[in-house]
Amino acid sequence: xxxxxxxxxxxxxxxxxxxxxxxxxxxxxxxxxxxxxxxxxxxxxxxxxxxxxxxxxxxxxxxxxxxxxxxxxxxxxxxxxxxxxxxxxxxxxxxxxxxxxxxxxxxxxxxxxxxxxxxxxxxxxxxxxxxxxxxxxxxxxxxxxxxxxxxxxxxxxxxxxxxxxxxxxxxxxxxxxxxxxxxxxxxxxxxxxxxxxxxxxxxxxxxxxxxxxxxxxxxxxxxxxxxxxxxxxxxxxxxxxxxxxxxxxxxxxxxxxxxxxxxxxxxxxxxxxxxxxxxxxxxxxxxxxxxxxxxxxxxxxxxxxxxxxxxxxxxxxxxxxxxxxxxxxxx
Amino acid sequence: xxxxxxxxxxxxxxxxxxxxxxxxxxxxxxxxxxxxxxxxxxxxxxxxxxxxxxxxxxxxxxxxxxxxxxxxxxxxxxxxxxxxxxxxxxxxxxxxxxxxxxxxxxxxxxxxxxxxxxxxxxxxxxxxxxxxxxxxxxxxxxxxxxxxxxxxxxxxxxxxxxxxxxxxxxxxxxxxxxxxxxxxxxxxxxxxxxxxxxxxxxxxxxxxxxxxxxxxxxxxxxxxxxxxxxxxxxxxxxxxxxxxxxxxxxxxxxxxxxxxxxxxxxxxxxxxxxxxxxxxxxxxxxxxxxxxxxxxxxxxxxxxxxxxxxxxxxxxxxxxxxxxxxxxxxxxx
Numbered sequence: 001x002x003x004x005x006x007x008x009x010x011x012x013x014x015x016x017x018x019x020x021x022x023x024x025x026x027x028x029x030x031x032x033x034x035x036x037x038x039x040x041x042x043x044x045x046x047x048x049x050x051x052x053x054x055x056x057x058x059x060x061x062x063x064x065x066x067x068x069x070x071x072x073x074x075x076x077x078x079x080x081x082x083x084x085x086x087x088x089x090x091x092x093x094x095x096x097x098x099x100x101x102x103x104x105x106x107x108x109x110x111x112x113x114x115x116x117x118x119x120x121x122x123x124x125x126x127x128x129x130x131x132x133x134x135x136x137x138x139x140x141x142x143x144x145x146x147x148x149x150x151x152x153x154x155x156x157x158x159x160x161x162x163x164x165x166x167x168x169x170x171x172x173x174x175x176x177x178x179x180x181x182x183x184x185x186x187x188x189x190x191x192x193x194x195x196x197x198x199x200x201x202x203x204x205x206x207x208x209x210x211x212x213x214x215x216x217x218x219x220x221x222x223x224x225x226x227x228x229x230x231x232x233x234x235x236x237x238x239x240x241x242x243x244x245x246x247x248x249x250x251x252x253x254x255x256x257x258x259x260x261x262x263x264x265x266x267x268x269x270x271x272x273x274x275x276x277x278x279x280x281x282x283x284x285x286x287x288x289x290x291x292x293x294x295x296x297x298x299x300x301x302x303x304x305x306x307x308x309x310x311x312x313x314x315x316x317x318x319x320x321x322x323x324x325x326x327x328x329x330x331x
Numbered sequence: 332x333x334x335x336x337x338x339x340x341x342x343x344x345x346x347x348x349x350x351x352x353x354x355x356x357x358x359x360x361x362x363x364x365x366x367x368x369x370x371x372x373x374x375x376x377x378x379x380x381x382x383x384x385x386x387x388x389x390x391x392x393x394x395x396x397x398x399x400x401x402x403x404x405x406x407x408x409x410x411x412x413x414x415x416x417x418x419x420x421x422x423x424x425x426x427x428x429x430x431x432x433x434x435x436x437x438x439x440x441x442x443x444x445x446x447x448x449x450x451x452x453x454x455x456x457x458x459x460x461x462x463x464x465x466x467x468x469x470x471x472x473x474x475x476x477x478x479x480x481x482x483x484x485x486x487x488x489x490x491x492x493x494x495x496x497x498x499x500x501x502x503x504x505x506x507x508x509x510x511x512x513x514x515x516x517x518x519x520x521x522x523x524x525x526x527x528x529x530x531x532x533x534x535x536x537x538x539x540x541x542x543x544x545x546x547x548x549x550x551x552x553x554x555x556x557x558x559x560x561x562x563x564x565x566x567x568x569x570x571x572x573x574x575x576x577x578x579x580x581x582x583x584x585x586x587x588x589x590x591x592x593x594x595x596x597x598x599x600x601x602x603x604x605x606x607x608x609x610x611x612x613x614x615x616x617x618x619x620x621x622x623x624x625x626x627x628x629x630x631x632x633x634x635x636x637x638x639x640x641x642x643x644x645x646x647x648x649x650x651x652x653x654x655x656x657x658x659x660x661x662x663x664x
Contacts, residue, residue, distance in 0.1 A: 050518035191374040196589035196603030225591035262523035264548030268571045271552035282488040
């Protein structure tokens with residue numbers, strides 16, 4: 001974190017998915033709407049939110065695994081995508097620098113490929129190995145780097161446990177020597193004791209290889225542990241963004257507060273004392289999100305202004321961003 | 332002292348698979364009184380669900396109870412026939428499954444599914460049953476119950492469906508409610524709602540609850556007693572405070588250390604439990620946790636540790652505790 005250079009930046013990113021209807025009546029799932037943030041080189045930005053809030057879509061759209069329906073994406077100073085000016089750069093050279101680790105280690109590995117071939121595929125595509133031996137050595141080095149051993153290279157993924165599979169997924173992402181990795185819920189499917197192993201490995205890799213992460217998870221305590229800064233999303237919008245300790249200790253958005261209070265604390269004394277802010281109702285459908293502030297239907301502070309105006313996502317104090325009309329009233 | 336409702340002694344249960352005998356439970360013993368809330372924590376494959384399911388006779392083929400006694404509310408479960416199980420399931424003991432998306436029948440309305448349970452187990456007529464169903468939906472905090480009764484599961488959100496599951500489970504006021512990871516599939520804010528609801532209901536109805544989960548946070552706020560399971564053994568059992576503040580087993584300590592803390596300013600490195608969970612086809616000869624244990628001794632690898640009583644309510648199976656006990660005794664003499 002020596003430099004403060006921005007590596008990845010998105011501006012007003014928008015991702016709508018068509019969902020039935022024809023012509024004027026065409027409906028869209030507003031998965032991500034007007035999200036802007038920047039990730040500095042060497043830092044970890046965490047994204048949290050409930051299912052359906054658009055955190056995974058943000059990660060995937062950022063890598064252009066989905067073509068965005070609006071906004072701009074910059075990587076290392078280069079414009080990758082600009083909807084307005086119809087710029088869409090060929091991603092292949094960037095794929096080597098930007099990688100992803102998927103959520104479900106059971107579904108994201110091809111069952112008919114050996115572990116060696118899964119890890120080696122990226123090396124082949126980007127011609128990173130000089131010859132067959134070099135390729136083999138590289139694969140073995142990667143497997144050892146993630147805590148597997150060389151004999152695993154010839155096996156298939158059904159022979160592995162969830163934690164080991166996730167390590168294969170990480171080795172695959174590392175195979176092309178990336179600078180930036182989107183970690184899409186990489187530990188959610190794992191048991192607690194294994195989860196800690198994988199989280200530690202992400203931290204070690206970051207230090208050794210100078211990686212930059214976008215770490216997506218719904219578990220706020222894991223995200224807080226690994227991230228320098230955290231962004232909280234709700235129904236396709238970013239509602240708060242701050243330094244990770246600042247966000248936990250001094251959250252200002254009513255949604256973030258209820259989210260933090262809802263996390264069960266693994267400490268009986270604290271758990272008995274703490275008062276949960278229990279939100280009423282469910283998350284509205286992203287097909288037809290509420291007007292104005294999207295959180296207003298569940299917010300205890302909501303009034304008429306919230307229904308009419310979309311709150312601006314603004315910097316409240318240095319490095320602490322939030323989108324709410326009533327920040328002064330939230331206690 | 333209140334009445335005993337569940338008493339499991341030395342329960343052994345195995346799955347006879349083509350690859351060999353998988354020993355899912357290896358001598359599990361515990362007892363519960365009326366009104367207790369017991370949390371069973373452990374990783375996937377540790378046998379926590381199998382234990383609870385066996386109380387209801389829901390052990391799936393090729394699983395079989397091979398030893399021990401299970402006594403529930405006057406019934407000897409190990410000798411019971413399927414016909415008798417049907418009478419107690421949903422009546423004296425009921426269950427909430429993990430995934431509300433798949434455990435409701437998609438082709439019946441919510442009302443039909445609740446009424447089914449009521450009519451099976453009580454003498455209520457149709458109108459009375461529907462009235463009771465409406466009452467139940469109100470009890471679990473669903474608004475517009477009349478309308479919901481006529482809806483199908485796909486029309487409801489995950490949190491609502493889990494409420495319906497709870498309503499079905501409570502329809503006959505069971506003595507024991509088994510909640511198998513009731514909030515794992517839900518978001519945190521919805522999880523908070525469901526946990527709150529379960530606590531309220533317990534106060535109102537006074538049933539016993541077995542809460543199965545892998546989330547230590549959930550048991551900390553919900554349960555009075557906790558059983559920690561590993562590889563088909565209860566490795567430690569005690570009150571919530573004892574488990575969290577004076578853990579006796581190395582696995583429990585490891586679990587508590589491996590969860591990231593939310594309220595610390597400094598960055599502390601997580602302390603994971605190294606290694607991978609045991610293969611139940613070939614369990615180790617001694618303590619099942621020995622291969623992953625940091626303080627493993629020679630004896631741990633060859634012999635299963637005996638029970639060490641740490642207090643009236645707290646016991647564990649660990650050689651280190653035996654050793655500590657022994658040394659204390661030496662000094663006392």
